[in-house]
Amino acid sequence: MSDNSLEKNQRPSFGRFDPPRRILLGPGPSPVDDRVLNAMTAPVLGHLDPIFLQCMDDIQSMLRYVFETENRVTFPVSGTGSAGMEAAIVNSIEPGDDVVVCVIGVFGERMVEIVERAGGRPVTVRSEWGEPVDPNRIEDALKSCKARALVLVHAETSTGVLQKLDGLADLAHSRDALLVVDAVASLGGIPVGVDRNHIDVCYSGSQKCLSAPPGLAPITFSERAVSRLRSRKTKVQSWYLDASMVEKYWGAERTYHHTAPISSNYALREALRLVCEDGLQARWQRHELNHQALVAGLEAMGIQMLVAPENRANCVNAVCVPDGVDDALVRSRLLEKTSIDIAGGLGRLKGRIWRIGLMGSGSTRENVLLLIQGLHEAIAEQGHQLPNGFQAAEAIYEAHSAVTA
Amino acid sequence: MSDNSLEKNQRPSFGRFDPPRRILLGPGPSPVDDRVLNAMTAPVLGHLDPIFLQCMDDIQSMLRYVFETENRVTFPVSGTGSAGMEAAIVNSIEPGDDVVVCVIGVFGERMVEIVERAGGRPVTVRSEWGEPVDPNRIEDALKSCKARALVLVHAETSTGVLQKLDGLADLAHSRDALLVVDAVASLGGIPVGVDRNHIDVCYSGSQKCLSAPPGLAPITFSERAVSRLRSRKTKVQSWYLDASMVEKYWGAERTYHHTAPISSNYALREALRLVCEDGLQARWQRHELNHQALVAGLEAMGIQMLVAPENRANCVNAVCVPDGVDDALVRSRLLEKTSIDIAGGLGRLKGRIWRIGLMGSGSTRENVLLLIQGLHEAIAEQGHQLPNGFQAAEAIYEAHSAVTA
Numbered sequence: 026m027s028d029n030s031l032e033k034n035q036r037p038s039f040g041r042f043d044p045p046r047r048i049l050l051g052p053g054p055s056p057v058d059d060r061v062l063n064a065m066t067a068p069v070l071g072h073l074d075p076i077f078l079q080c081m082d083d084i085q086s087m088l089r090y091v092f093e094t095e096n097r098v099t100f101p102v103s104g105t106g107s108a109g110m111e112a113a114i115v116n117s118i119e120p121g122d123d124v125v126v127c128v129i130g131v132f133g134e135r136m137v138e139i140v141e142r143a144g145g146r147p148v149t150v151r152s153e154w155g156e157p158v159d160p161n162r163i164e165d166a167l168k169s170c171k172a173r174a175l176v177l178v179h180a181e182t183s184t185g186v187l188q189k190l191d192g193l194a195d196l197a198h199s200r201d202a203l204l205v206v207d208a209v210a211s212l213g214g215i216p217v218g219v220d221r222n223h224i225d226v227c228y229s230g231s232q233k234c235l236s237a238p239p240g241l242a243p244i245t246f247s248e249r250a251v252s253r254l255r256s257r258k259t260k261v262q263s264w265y266l267d268a269s270m271v272e273k274y275w276g277a278e279r280t281y282h283h284t285a286p287i288s289s290n291y292a293l294r295e296a297l298r299l300v301c302e303d304g305l306q307a308r309w310q311r312h313e314l315n316h317q318a319l320v321a322g323l324e325a326m327g328i329q330m331l332v333a334p335e336n337r338a339n340c341v342n343a344v345c346v347p348d349g350v351d352d353a354l355v356r357s358r359l360l361e362k363t364s365i366d367i368a369g370g371l372g373r374l375k376g377r378i379w380r381i382g383l384m385g386s387g388s389t390r391e392n393v394l395l396l397i398q399g400l401h402e403a404i405a406e407q408g409h410q411l412p413n414g415f416q417a418a419e420a421i422y423e424a425h426s427a428v429t430a
Numbered sequence: 431m432s433d434n435s436l437e438k439n440q441r442p443s444f445g446r447f448d449p450p451r452r453i454l455l456g457p458g459p460s461p462v463d464d465r466v467l468n469a470m471t472a473p474v475l476g477h478l479d480p481i482f483l484q485c486m487d488d489i490q491s492m493l494r495y496v497f498e499t500e501n502r503v504t505f506p507v508s509g510t511g512s513a514g515m516e517a518a519i520v521n522s523i524e525p526g527d528d529v530v531v532c533v534i535g536v537f538g539e540r541m542v543e544i545v546e547r548a549g550g551r552p553v554t555v556r557s558e559w560g561e562p563v564d565p566n567r568i569e570d571a572l573k574s575c576k577a578r579a580l581v582l583v584h585a586e587t588s589t590g591v592l593q594k595l596d597g598l599a600d601l602a603h604s605r606d607a608l609l610v611v612d613a614v615a616s617l618g619g620i621p622v623g624v625d626r627n628h629i630d631v632c633y634s635g636s637q638k639c640l641s642a643p644p645g646l647a648p649i650t651f652s653e654r655a656v657s658r659l660r661s662r663k664t665k666v667q668s669w670y671l672d673a674s675m676v677e678k679y680w681g682a683e684r685t686y687h688h689t690a691p692i693s694s695n696y697a698l699r700e701a702l703r704l705v706c707e708d709g710l711q712a713r714w715q716r717h718e719l720n721h722q723a724l725v726a727g728l729e730a731m732g733i734q735m736l737v738a739p740e741n742r743a744n745c746v747n748a749v750c751v752p753d754g755v756d757d758a759l760v761r762s763r764l765l766e767k768t769s770i771d772i773a774g775g776l777g778r779l780k781g782r783i784w785r786i787g788l789m790g791s792g793s794t795r796e797n798v799l800l801l802i803q804g805l806h807e808a809i810a811e812q813g814h815q816l817p818n819g820f821q822a823a824e825a826i827y828e829a830h831s832a833v834t835a
Contacts, residue, residue, distance in 0.1 A: 035495060036495060036706055036709060036710075037488075037491045037492050037495050037706050038706060039488045039491075039492070039699075039703060039706075041700075041703075042469065042472065042485055042488070042696060042699055042700070043472065044472050044473055044475050044479075044481050044482070044485070044696075045473065045481065046473040047473065047474075047475055047476065047479065049474065049475075049476060051476055053689060054474050054476060054477070054689060054692060056474070057473075057474045057693075059471075062470065062471045062472075062473075062474075062693070063471055064447065065467065065470040065471065065643075065693060065697075066464075066467045066468060066470065066471060067447065067448065067449050067467075068449055068450065068451040068452065068462075068467075069452075069454065069459050069461070069462045069467075069637075069643050069644075070449050070452055070454075070771075071452065071454060071456055071459060071771045071773075072459070072644070073773075074449075074452065074771065076449050076450065077449070080447055080449070083442075083444045083447070086442050086444075087442050087444070090440060090441060090442050103509055103510055103513070103645070104508055104509045104513065104670060105508055105688045105689050105690075105691060106688070106689065107669070107670050107687075107688035107689075108508070108509065108670045108688070110670075111668065111669055111670045135669070138669055139669045141665075142665055142666070142667050142668070142669055143667070230689070232474075232689060238470075238474050238691065238692055238693035238694070239474075239477070239689040239690065239691050239692055239693075240508065240645055240691030240692075240693070240694050260546075260547055261547070262547050262548070262667055262668075263516065263547070263667075263668055264512070264516055264540070264543055264544045264547055265509060265512050265513045265515075265516045281776070282512075283510050283511070283512035283513075284458060284459060284510050284511065284512075284635070284637060284644040285510075285644065286510060286643065286644050286645030286691075286694065287459060287643055287644055287645075288462075288467070288470060288643035288644075288645070288693075288694070288697070289643070289645050289691065289693075289694060291447060291449075292470075292693070294444075294447055295446075295447070298444060298446075301441055301442050301443060301444075304441060305441075366475075366476050366479065368476075368478075371686070
C-alpha cells in the first residue's frame with residue numbers, strides 16, 4: 026500500500042465543531058433539553074446487551090403511554106420521521122392495493138409518492154392548502170374503490186393544519202381499510218389517542234413534540250394491523266423497515282435484525298422521561314396555551330394566520346408574511362439578532378408563510394415572548410411599523426394564571 | 431379530555447439510565463471515544479442551518495478520504511449499516527434485473543433477500559462458511575446471466591472472512607454490471623480503496639472501524655453508478671433511501687428531503703476527525719498488528735481460527751470454541767468479570783465460534799491482552815487448563831517495536 030500522496034496531501038484536517046445554541050422555533054427539530062443531550066454521553070452498549078434490552082423495554086413502555094395505546098408492537102424505527110412514514114405504508118399495503126390518501130400539504134403528497142413506490146394505487150382527497158379534508162369526501166373516496174388503507178397526516182407541518190381524527194376509524198374499518206396516521210408533529214403536543222381513536226398504524230418523529238434529536242421514528246401497530254401484516258401475500262418491500270422482523274428484536278424473541286442506534290435510543294429514553302414527568306395532559310395544555318399566546322400576539326400586530334382557528338395544529342403555526350415584508354430577510358435577521366430559527370413555507374406556500382413551531386421543550390412562554398419581540402423588530406427594520414403584540418400575548422398568560430390560580 | 435386514570439395509574443416512572451462501561455470487542459458496535467460521545471452534547475441545529483450545512487460538507491470531505499474516492503455523491507445514509515445495504519441495492523438495480531450475489535455468510539444472505547424484495551433476480555455464488563468465493567466462480571456467474579450488478583460483502587462479520595476485491599471491477603464492468611461492495615466492517619480498518627478498486631457503490635456503518643455510535647451508514651456512488659441512477663426506467667422503490675433525492679440535500683442544491691439525524695452527524699464528524707488524525711495507513715497497520723497479536727495469543731492457547739490466514743478480515747476474528755467449552759457461559763463470564771463483550775456465532779455457526787472484533791477505537795494492545803487473559807480464565811473456570819497465550823501476543827508487539835524502532 027503506497028499511497029503517500031493521499032496521506033500527505035489529501036488527509037483532511039478540521040477543527041472541533043462548536044455550533045451556537047439556537048432557539049429552534051421552526052417545524053422541527055425542536056430544542057433538545059440538556060438532560061437529553063447528556064444522556065448520549067453514556068457508554069455505548071452492544072445491541073443485545075441485557076442492560077440495553079432493559080432500556081428498550083423502558084422506551085416501549087413510555088411510547089405506549091405517549092401513544093395512549095396498549096399495542097404490543099410499539100417501537101422506534103431506526104430512521105427519521107420519513108422512515109416512519111415509509112415503514113407505516115410498506116407494512117400496511119401490498120402491490121395493487123387501493124389506498125385513500127388525504128393530502129393537506131407536502132407530507133400528504135409524500136405519502137402519495139410512497140404509496141406509488143410501494144405499488145399501491147393512491148386515491149387522493151386534496152384540500153385547499155390551509156384547510157383540512159372534509160370527512161364526507163373521505164367517505165366518498167373510500168366508497169369509490171376497494172381501499173385497503175386510509176392514510177393521512179394529523180398535524181401537517183407544511184400548512185399548520187390539524188386533520189381531526191374523530192370518526193375516521195369507523196369510516197375506514199367499515200370498508201375493511203386500515204387507518205394509518207402520521208403523528209410526526211403532533212405526538213406529545215396534541216392528543217393523538219391511538220386506542221381511543223382506533224388508529225391501526227401511527228408513527229411519529231423523535232424531533233418534534235418529543236424533543237429528542239432527529240433520527241428515530243416511534244411507531245405502533247394495532248392487532249388489526251399486525252394480523253394484516255401476518256396474512257400478507259407478498260413480503261414487505263423494505264427489509265430494513267419490515268415490522269414483522271423488527272418486532273422480533275423489540276419483542277420477547279430478541280432476534281437480531283439490525284444494530285439499533287444505541288445513543289439515539291438513550292436520548293429518546295430521556296426525552297420520554299421528560300414527557301412522563303410533565304404528564305400528557307399538562308403537556309397538551311402547555312402546547313395549547315403557548316399557541317394561544319402566540320396567535321394573540323401576532324394578531325395584535327396585525328399579522329394573519331393562514332389557518333382558521335378551528336383547524337389549527339397548535340404546535341406548528343402557519344403565519345402569513347405581511348404584504349411588502351421580505352420573508353427570508355426577516356428570518357435571517359431573527360436568527361442573527363435573537364438566535365431564533367423559524368422556517369419559511371414549503372412548495373406553493375414558499376415566500377407566503379412563516380412556519381413557527383412551538384414544540385416540546387420549545388413550547389414556552391419565554392420563547393413566545395422572545396419571538397414576538399424579535400419578529401416585531403425584524404419587521405420594523407424593513408420600515409414596517411406594526412403595533413407591538415407583546416402585551417396581547419402577556420394577557421393570555423395572565424388570564425390563564427387567573428383561571429388556574 | 432378526561433383520562434385521569436391514564437394520568438394517575440399508567441404514567442410510567444423510570445429512573446435515569448446509567449449503563450456500565452463495556453469493552454466492546456464483538457462485531458460492532460465498537461468502543462466509542464469520549465470525544466465522539468461528547469460531540470453529541472453540542473446544541474442541535476436545524477437541518478438547513480448554514481452552520482449545519484458546513485458540518486455536512488466536512489463530513490463528506492472526510493468520508494471521501496476514508497473511502498479513498500473523489501466521488502461527488504458521498505454521504506451518510508440516515509440509518510444503520512443495513513439501511514446502507516438496502517440503499518446500495520435499491521439504487522443500483524431495477525425490477526427484473528439479474529444480480530450476482532456472493533454469499534460468504536449471513537450478510538451475503540441478507541443481500542440476496544434485499545435483491546429479491548427489490549424485484550431483482552439473484553444469481554448466488556456461495557462459499558463454504560469460513561471461506562471466500564473463488565473469483566472464477568464469480569466470472570462464471572456473471573457470464574451465466576445478464577447481470578446488472580455484482581454485489582458482495584468485503585469483510586463478512588458472521589464468518590470473519592475477507593473477500594478480496596482485486597480484479598472484481600474488471601469482471602463486473604466487462605459485463606456492464608455495477609460493482610457494489612459492503613464495507614460495513616472494513617472501512618477505516620482494512621483498505622477498501624473505492625477509486626483504486628473501481629467500486630461503483632460502497633457503503634459502511636458508523637459503528638464498526640469508524641467507532642461512532644450506530645445509526646448512520648456512509649455510502650458513495652461512482653459516476654457510473656450515478657449515471658445508472660439517472661437513466662432508470664422505474665423510481666427507486668424506497669423514497670427514504672432514494673439517492674437521487676438525498677444527494678440534492680447533501681449536494682449544492684440543499685433541497686430538503688428528510689430531517690438529518692443532527693446529533694448522530696456531530697458524532698460521525700468527530701469520529702472521522704479521529705480517523706484523519708490517525709491517518710488511514712497508520713490505522714490499517716494498527717488493525718493488522720492487533721489482529722496478529724490476538725491470533726498469536728489464541729493459537730498459543732491451542733485455540734483455532736475458523737478462517738485460513740490468507741482469508742482473514744483482521745477486524746472480525748472468527749474463533750473456534752474449543753471442544754467441551756460452553757460458548758455462552760464463557761461470554762457471560764467474560765462480560766461479568768472483565769466487562770469485555772464478545773459475540774457468539776450467527777446462523778449455522780451458532781455455538782461453534784466466538785466473534786471477536788478489534789475495530790476502530792477497540793483495536794488496541796491493551797484490549798488484546800485483556801481479552802487473552804480473560805478468555806484464558808473463563809475457560810479455566812470450566813475446568814479446561816489451556817496454555818496461557820499472553821506471552822505469544824506480547825511477542826508480536828515486541829517484534830513490531832523492534833522493526834519500527
